[in-house]
Amino acid sequence: MLSIQNLHATVGDKPILKGVTLDVPAGQVHAIMGPNGAGKSTLSYVLTGRGGYEVTEGSASLNGEDLLALEPNERAAKGVFLSFQYPLEIPGVPALTFIRTALNAQRRARGEDEIAAPAFLKLAKEKAAALKIDFEMLKRGLNVGFSGGEKKRMEILQMAMLSPKFLILDETDSGLDIDALKIVSEGVNALRAPDRGMLVITHYQRLLDYIKPDRVHVLAAGRIVASGGPELAHQLEAEGYDKYTVAAA
Amino acid sequence: MTLALALKTGDLTQLPSRRDEDWRWTDLRGLIRTAPPASPAFDGEIAPGPFDALAADTILFVNGRQRHAAASGAGDVVALRFVSATEGAGHAATYAIVVEPDTTLVLLESHEGQAAGYMSDVTLDIAVGEGARVERIVLVDDHAEAIDIVTAEVDLAPGATYVQTVLTSGARRQRVETRVNHPGAHANVRLDGVYVLDHQRHADQTTVVTHGGVDGVTGQLTKGVVTDQARGVFQGRIVVQPGADQTDARMGHHALILSDKAEVDAKPELLIFADDVACAHGNTIGALDDEAIFYARQRGIPEAEARAMLTQAFLGEVVERIEHDGARAIAAAWVAQRLGRAQ
Ligand SMILES: Nc1ncnc2c1ncn2[C@@H]1O[C@H](COP(=O)(O)OP(=O)(O)O)[C@@H](O)[C@H]1O
Ligand SMILES: [Mg+2]
Numbered sequence: 091m092l093s094i095q096n097l098h099a100t101v102g103d104k105p106i107l108k109g110v111t112l113d114v115p116a117g118q119v120h121a122i123m124g125p126n127g128a129g130k131s132t133l134s135y136v137l138t139g140r141g142g143y144e145v146t147e148g149s150a151s152l153n154g155e156d157l158l159a160l161e162p163n164e165r166a167a168k169g170v171f172l173s174f175q176y177p178l179e180i181p182g183v184p185a186l187t188f189i190r191t192a193l194n195a196q197r198r199a200r201g202e203d204e205i206a207a208p209a210f211l212k213l214a215k216e217k218a219a220a221l222k223i224d225f226e227m228l229k230r231g232l233n234v235g236f237s238g239g240e241k242k243r244m245e246i247l248q249m250a251m252l253s254p255k256f257l258i259l260d261e262t263d264s265g266l267d268i269d270a271l272k273i274v275s276e277g278v279n280a281l282r283a284p285d286r287g288m289l290v291i292t293h294y295q296r297l298l299d300y301i302k303p304d305r306v307h308v309l310a311a312g313r314i315v316a317s318g319g320p321e322l323a324h325q326l327e328a329e330g331y332d333k334y335t336v337a338a339a
Numbered sequence: 340m341t342l343a344l345a346l347k348t349g350d351l352t353q354l355p356s357r358r359d360e361d362w363r364w365t366d367l368r369g370l371i372r373t374a375p376p377a378s379p380a381f382d383g384e385i386a387p388g389p390f391d392a393l394a395a396d397t398i399l400f401v402n403g404r405q406r407h408a409a410a411s412g413a414g415d416v417v418a419l420r421f422v423s424a425t426e427g428a429g430h431a432a433t434y435a436i437v438v439e440p441d442t443t444l445v446l447l448e449s450h451e452g453q454a455a456g457y458m459s460d461v462t463l464d465i466a467v468g469e470g471a472r473v474e475r476i477v478l479v480d481d482h483a484e485a486i487d488i489v490t491a492e493v494d495l496a497p498g499a500t501y502v503q504t505v506l507t508s509g510a511r512r513q514r515v516e517t518r519v520n521h522p523g524a525h526a527n528v529r530l531d532g533v534y535v536l537d538h539q540r541h542a543d544q545t546t547v548v549t550h551g552g553v554d555g556v557t558g559q560l561t562k563g564v565v566t567d568q569a570r571g572v573f574q575g576r577i578v579v580q581p582g583a584d585q586t587d588a589r590m591g592h593h594a595l596i597l598s599d600k601a602e603v604d605a606k607p608e609l610l611i612f613a614d615d616v617a618c619a620h621g622n623t624i625g626a627l628d629d630e631a632i633f634y635a636r637q638r639g640i641p642e643a644e645a646r647a648m649l650t651q652a653f654l655g656e657v658v659e660r661i662e663h664d665g666a667r668a669i670a671a672a673w674v675a676q677r678l679g680r681a682q
Contacts (some may be wrong), residue, residue: 138637163641163642174637177634180631180635182651188635188638188648191640195639199641252639
């Protein structure tokens, strides 16, 4: 599914990723943990094609297709979805309009028919209810005036409606209280499927009690410095990242 | 010093020039080198106006001459059309509107270029009686080579409400000026504007609101999008005269510049000579937010579509404040169409 080989990337000439190698097979959930500033968000942005990041070496592909050669919207249409650490506010564009525009753009790019309005509304109502999002909120400017937790739930709603193949969750747990964390995790777990992969980026082990990973990787100073099973997350929680930041420095 | 006077006398020294502080960004003296011939009477076909379907009454001016008899006065939704139909010719018109106390009027005004390169000057006098309510929508759809000046003098009585939205796509040189005599006295004013400019079009939206008494409210929101080598001008002045205490006046002007060579000049001014007033203004000029564009693209929306969506949403905030449903729909469609061209 997702295959990253020796990926190096710079931001404004500053090397951030220094040789990341990672494979996430279909059907698996991999967690990336690491200290602040390790390059976790940078990895998610490089995979999704945000401007300002330059790949200087290495490759990244999804099901054999070179992701780095594609425009951000083409990557999305291939099924790559990023739940942003800091979701943007889009004044004047209601969430419903935004999501329908996105869904139809992806469908067009894949040569599929656009979704009819009634079917779209039905889907939105169903998914919003599951995430305990008040449907009226979807008629307001996307994320405008929403709390941190509401914005994260809105990310998961978009994910549920766009039904991507590969999910990247960047610190989706930050800013969530325990109830919201459960709702969001249920939303994510509902998307687990044999043909779908996930990369769950988090600073804390807590999220992984709810979204159980198959593998855990530690990213420090731009490299994967340790990999293991779910027990690695508990070990990090107990011992902290000190050993890795020292080793990576 | 007006275009109308210069057109009438042929004396170009009557034109406002960049030496006049209020006209420094919309110079006519330096632009008009020879006086145009007077526009002839025109009795050919006139295409339908943008608001025809909404109005009970239509008042039509063609080449500065009123074509229909005066309005019947039956309806409170009136279309007021100024059509320029002869290439290269100049004309001026004036029209007065009196709104009786405690009545309402929706004035759907259009300035329509049905020829190239004309010069037009229109002056309106609008008197709004006590407790009366007026919504004026001004759609200025000029030919790219036109020179068009529209000025409205608005006099409000106590307790009157006057709300206005000006929508323009510019011209070779164009100015829509609104001057409001605000008596305070619980009179309420909203002055909004939208401009969408491409190629070498120029649009100037100028407002002057003079608060003369206590307890007056004015709210203003103008937004513009400029691309290519276009130039937008916003001048907003609010004067709060001595004694006009408890005035509440807010002005916002926000512009998006979509190309390197486009330009926006803005001068928001609050001149306050009274005490205990709440006055504020905000003015921003910038580009579309790259992060918002990336966010939309990450969801699968192609870049051009993302830009169009965000630009339309930016102007939508003003269009949505139009109260008359039919006019709001027409304004929204017009803005979308102009943006389609401006992208
Ligand atoms: N736009 C940027 N310009 C300069 N440095 C950046 C930029 N974005 C991130 N960085 C730097 O890259 C490093 C990694 O950042 P980031 O990927 O956000 O880390 P994490 O998500 O692991 O906390 C940090 O040192 C950060 O300061
Ligand atoms: Mg981060």
